Amino acid sequence: MRIPWSKVNWLNSSFLIGTLVLTITAVPAYLWYFGLGLFQVALFACFFAATGLSITLGYHRLFSHLTFRARWPVRMFTLLFGAAAFENSVVCWASDHRRHHKFVDDHDDPYDITKGFFHAHIGWILFKLEPEPPYDNVADLLKDRLVRWQHRFYFLIAVLVGFVVPTLLGLAWGGWRDALGAFLIAGVARVVLVQHMTFCINSLCHTIGRRPYSTRCTARDSWIMALFTFGEGYHNFHHEFQHDYRNGVKPWHFDPTKWGIWLLRQMGLADQLRRVADEKILLAEIAEQQRRLAAQLEARRGHNFEAVRHFLHTAQERLHQARVNWESRKEEYLRAAERKIESSRERLAELEREFREATAHLRAAIQHWRDTHQLVQAQLA
Numbered sequence: 556m557r558i559p560w561s562k563v564n565w566l567n568s569s570f571l572i573g574t575l576v577l578t579i580t581a582v583p584a585y586l587w588y589f590g591l592g593l594f595q596v597a598l599f600a601c602f603f604a605a606t607g608l609s610i611t612l613g614y615h616r617l618f619s620h621l622t623f624r625a626r627w628p629v630r631m632f633t634l635l636f637g638a639a640a641f642e643n644s645v646v647c648w649a650s651d652h653r654r655h656h657k658f659v660d661d662h663d664d665p666y667d668i669t670k671g672f673f674h675a676h677i678g679w680i681l682f683k684l685e686p687e688p689p690y691d692n693v694a695d696l697l698k699d700r701l702v703r704w705q706h707r708f709y710f711l712i713a714v715l716v717g718f719v720v721p722t723l724l725g726l727a728w729g730g731w732r733d734a735l736g737a738f739l740i741a742g743v744a745r746v747v748l749v750q751h752m753t754f755c756i757n758s759l760c761h762t763i764g765r766r767p768y769s770t771r772c773t774a775r776d777s778w779i780m781a782l783f784t785f786g787e788g789y790h791n792f793h794h795e796f797q798h799d800y801r802n803g804v805k806p807w808h809f810d811p812t813k814w815g816i817w818l819l820r821q822m823g824l825a826d827q828l829r830r831v832a833d834e835k836i837l838l839a840e841i842a843e844q845q846r847r848l849a850a851q852l853e854a855r856r857g858h859n860f861e862a863v864r865h866f867l868h869t870a871q872e873r874l875h876q877a878r879v880n881w882e883s884r885k886e887e888y889l890r891a892a893e894r895k896i897e898s899s900r901e902r903l904a905e906l907e908r909e910f911r912e913a914t915a916h917l918r919a920a921i922q923h924w925r926d927t928h929q930l931v932q933a934q935l936a
Contacts (some may be wrong), residue, residue: 561684562678562683563681563682563684564681564682564683564728567634567680567681567897568681570641571677571681574743574746574747574813575743575747577739577743578739578743578744578747580741581743582739582740582743582744585735585736585739585740589732589736591740592733592736593663594728594733595725595733595736595737595740595741598721598724598725598737598741599740599741599744599745601741602639602721602734602741602742602745603741603745603748603749605636605639606637606639606640606717606745606746606749607631607640607749607752607785608633608636608785608811608812608815609632609633609634609635609637609639609640610637610640610642610648610749610753611751611784611785611786611787611812612633612669612785612812612815612816613629613630613632613633613634613636613637613645614633614642614645614648614649614652615652615728615787615812616638616701616800616812617629617630617633618633618645618648618649618696618818619648619649619652619653620797620798621695621798621829622800622816622828622829623800623816623819623820623825623826623827623828623829624825624826624827625819625824625825626823626824626825627701628824629819629824629825630699630701630702631917634701634702634704634705635712635713635716637705637713638705638709638713638716638717639712639716639717639746640713640717640746640749640750640753641713641717641746641750642684642750642753643709644705644709645702645705646690646693646696646697646702646704646705646706647690647694647706649693649696650688650690650693651665651666651694651831653692653693654688654692655757656794656797659690659772659773659774659794660772660773665678665679665688666679666757666758668757668758668761668762668773669773672762673906674756675757675761676755676757676758676759679755681804687714689930696901697882703757708818717742717746718738718742718743721737721738721741721742722734722735722737722738722742724737724741725737725738725741727778733827737817744801747807752783752784752785753784753786755780755783756784756788756790758772758839758852759777760775760777760780760782760784760787760788760790761773761774761775761790762775762780763775763777763779763780764776764788764790764791765777765779765791766791766843767791767840767843768791768792768795768796768836768839768840768843769791769794769795769839769843770843770846772794773792774790774793774794775790775791776788776789776790776791776792776863777789777790778808778809781802781803781808781809781810782809783812785810785812786802786803786808786809786810786811786813787802787812788802788803789802789803789804789808789810790802792804792836795839796831796835798829798831799829799831800813800816800828800829800830801813801830804836816828829928832885834881834914834917834918834921837921838878838912838921841874841921841924841925845871847927848867848931848932852864852867863930863931863934866927866930866931867927867928867931869927870920870928871924872929873883873920873923873924874917874920874921874923874924876920877916877917877919877920877921878917878920879915880911880913880916880917881910881916881917883913884906884909884910884912884913885910885913885914887906887909887910888903888906888907888909888910891903891906
């Protein structure tokens with residue numbers, strides 16, 4: 556493969572390659588000569604969690620998608636340790652990520668998976684984007700003085716928090732040997748692992764896994780990837796419902812970032828957690844199941860499945876009507892709730908009752924569709 560040297564981003568490439576080389580050479584050498592103590596393990600774990608969660612909870616769900624609102628100590632913490640991940644300022648990061656969602660799998664997607672796994676994982680960082688895209692999609696973030704401060708002094712903050720602080724902690728703990736170990740393990744190796752954790756979301760989470768909510772883009776749900784990315788592996792759900800503070804929406808999904816946001820709310824450090832209605836999530840799942848079932852029936856067009864098609868059509872019609880009614884009642888109720896002064900208490904209570912009834916009818920229609928779906932699947936087996 557011929558490398559376009561004129562387009563290489565030498566600063567990014569030097570840092571990414573240099574830290575990787577140190578991780579696979581200097582870190583093993585240090586461990587060989589000095590061993591691995593509990594202090595180094597604990598320091599690495601603390602900095603890995605702090606920087607990793609500052610990316611997933613802070614850069615991603617707080618700043619890029621505004622899925623919740625956080626008090627200034629949370630914003631400050633995630634800005635400091637997010638910078639220590641050496642993934643650029645939150646302004647740059649959020650701008651790239653918002654373009655990714657707007658143009659996913661398209662030419663204007665910064666880490667477009669259709670350009671290849673390497674490009675999506677790291678290639679887009681190693682090579683210059685021409686022309687450099689403007690920050691015209693993060694005007695809301697630039698209103699925050701803490702964000703502007705971090706953007707201005709990003710490199711200094713990154714070096715101090717990411718490398719200097721762990722080195723000084725090591726020096727205070729046990730002298731130059733622990734300082735060197737802290738720099739290499741909690742500094743350099745930790746940066747490499749956190750960065751590639753993020754890169755895997757852009758590459759592997761668009762390559763492996765299931766698409767239970769939508770096949771409109773390549774994003775996929777993978778519980779395996781969730782284990783290594785603080786819950787970001789449920790990427791198909793995230794692309795379908797990007798403003799939900801959860802990625803792992805099911806109770807059994809491993810999503811430490813979601814749990815962290817919930818804990819911050821319990822502590823009074825976060826509020827206005829945004830989440831999609833359960834019914835809307837169920838409907839997205841059903842729409843995808845309907846698409847797959849229709850494809851199965853189409854593939855067996857020559858067989859006599861008229862009765863099956865009739866049952867399925869009836870269930871779909873019932874679900875469609877229930878959904879339309881639910882959306883109408885929900886919109887009417889929410890509109891009235893926002894204008895309490897104009898709506899009498901009795902009228903508001905009536906609209907709430909109608910919305911609850913519509914929700915119950917929708918859930919009944921969803922269950923009926925599921926029963927019908929199981930019946931059809933049994934017939935096709």
